[in-house]
Amino acid sequence: MLEITLNLVLVMISIALIMNIYSLVRGPSLPERILSLDTLYINSIGLILIYGIVQASSINFEAALLIAMLGFVSTAALCKYLLRGDIIE
């Protein structure tokens, strides 16, 4: 049962990722593109975690942690850039 569910959830997250790429391309404004990118990386963390369960290994969690931290910092930096035209004031 767990195997079927895992495959199903993998498909679901993949569809979500495709949707995110669609809204990333569509835009139309820059904040919306940043938002899509932000959702994209959060969803990819989900993908990595499910893959970790499939493989029954915990080696991938560090990658997920890194994506979570760097993704947030990059979103904040992009927003700052749009707000001020500068990242570090």
Place this chain on the structure above:
Amino acid sequence: MNFAIELILSLLLLLGGSLILIGSLGLIRLPDVYTRLHAPTKATTLGMGAILIASMLFTLFDQGSLSVQQLLITLFLFISAPLTGHLLAKTAMHQRLKQTDKTKNAELIETARDRKAPNQSTD
């Protein structure tokens, strides 16, 4: 692993997967940038929470050791989600993006953009 644990894991994973899907769907379906901000900051965050709990339970029952890194990821996502939403709303206001015509109190965007207090007469 016995049946009950598999059932709980499957339910959590399905809940997480559908919430992530709904969050991404909201990003496409909702009309303007301000409403779109709601979808990822809420639906996706809880979806990730469900998947992380499932992942933690799996490691606990499969390998017999408690893995706490997922807890840290959950914590981090729950702290960063409102901050991202706040920053993006600020940016959207700064760029004067169009809101949908139905938006109530749209004139508040201008006062919020300048960080002034609203006119008392609107109350």
Place this chain on the structure above:
Amino acid sequence: MSFVRSWLPRPFLSLVLLIVWLLMNNAFSLGHILLGLILALGIPLLTEPLQTQQVTVKRPLKLIKYIIILKWDIVVANLAVAKLILGPTKALQPGFVAYPLNLTGDLPITLLASTISLTPGTLSAEVSKDREWLYIHALDLPDEQALIDAIKQRYETPLKEIFQC
């Protein structure tokens, strides 16, 4: 006392740093505890000049109760938003609200704004310069006054009690 104060300026921050370090390494061995202790003592000392004076938690028990209520509300809020997204989007009535703040201090306002962002269909967008108004965007806004009253009663009053400000 002053010796402890100068070498351990922020005991709570040090504790959090140590716990996060141990969580990140996923290990509970002597080596990691020692390394974590060095970091937990060193980082607050190095960043001490950057800190500004913040209000402190006066009622820790109430804070725990607040966090539990918040956890439950987050789950409910997410399901409610999911329902709104799946329903007809034409019927949505989005809107902005100016929320009069009773709280003072940066930390309580930040906590309230984050709480609002995580709970039912609302997102805090901006705070006015005089720190007296919080601008909120709501996904579905049938009644402004009801929303303001709900936030005031459910989140702001407990926060005010916790920080006593």
